[in-house]
Amino acid sequence: MSGRSSRDPSPTVTADSTAGPELEFDVAAPRSPPTSQRRQAIQLDAVIARPSIARANLAVSTANPHGSVDYPNLKAPDLRDNTVLQQHVLFWDRDGDGAIYPWDTYKGFRELGFGIPFSLLSVFVVNAGLSYPTRLAHSYVPDPWFRVYVTSIHKAKHGSDSGTFDNEGRFCPQMFENMFSKWDTDGDGTLSAGQLLNMIAGHRLAVDPFGWFAGVFEFGSTWLLVQKDGRVSKEDLRQTYDGSIFWRIRDARLHGKGWHKGFGLRDLVKLATSTIATAAMPNAPKHYLQAT
Template identity: 35%
Template sequence: MGRAMEAVDIEHPHGTEGRVLQHHASFFYQNKDGIVYPSETYRGLRNLSLGFFESVFAGIVINIGLSYSTTEGWITELFSPIYIKRIHKCKHGSDSSTFDTEGRFMPVNFENFFSKYARTWHMTQSNRNQYDFLGWIISKGEWLLLYRIANDSQGYLAKEAVRGCYDGSLFDYITMMKKAKNN
């Protein structure tokens, strides 16, 4: 079972520094400066085989939606950067509670939603908080985006694919497979 404080993978069997949520987001900042700009989000989504318009739209929406929560002050910055060290502040309501408010992975909650729900639509419906309209939309959007990049040939989301999304390893895997396919 996954660890709450460490992102464990083949290259790092004892985990790496940073919260698991930071590793989830780290795929998108290619220059490794700890800041994700919309152009980096766009490139990351394109690397995950999303289309041009999907990537442009999602890149803008994601950065505008998350940027304010990660800035230090009250005024958001012009180009909507997302600061990875404060990504835990982007946790929203009506989610699966797989990450806690500090960005730690909660394996029990992850296992719970896989043992309770066979369909992600039912899971997102059941996790809705009252009057949290924005959280409902965000939750559905996140799962739809994950489905678009990680569904299998039969149209299902594998448990390991979802787990890989949470710790970011899925993104590297998809990129590696895409490169291998192109060679």
């Protein structure tokens, strides 16, 4: 069946909004509510050249169609020879030997501002979970050091993800933009914790517990690292994919005035205090509760 349905005009999405010219085919089916509730990003080619073709070494978006142009100035290694997925993990391969040891993972998370318990958890998740898949490109024998191999990091791609990384570690602009066209229901270019959870749930595939957990861990740690006022911006998420934000955070913490985004222990205490105060005094003025 071709052409548009007269009963249910398909929703259309531009690079920056849900409005746009009509297409010659349907992008939603009346008997499948998710196809109209989760709208694709269309008309991207007005900003991004051939958005459906994955980029080997650039993480691009409608706001940054050329990627992180200042990335080489962030004391990162030369990036052009690495896929975007490899760039994503190079922050933890500081000595450039192509392998991420458990202590590399721990040190990297500590430099990003995570506490000791979370950094230790990250060592278990990253190195115990990803070492053997990346090892398979070199040997069937498990690595005794639980190293994660950068050259074969694409083998660590898991299911139930956004599809922004393809199976070879390239960056798919269309899939990245789809995350916001589908889940940014406010249209403000950010994703709240609730919207991220909805997205993770929407990406879940059948019988994939590892992928479900990995999605929660990855986007959960991203929210803890870069959220501001409870929301993750599109640009911060793009920089998370190519790893450039990790170098920015490290430099800000070491040489600048610190990193003023994210959710730490102080924020947790403040949130808990505010929640308890609200429950104890539901009729108290809002400014009073904030002061407490």
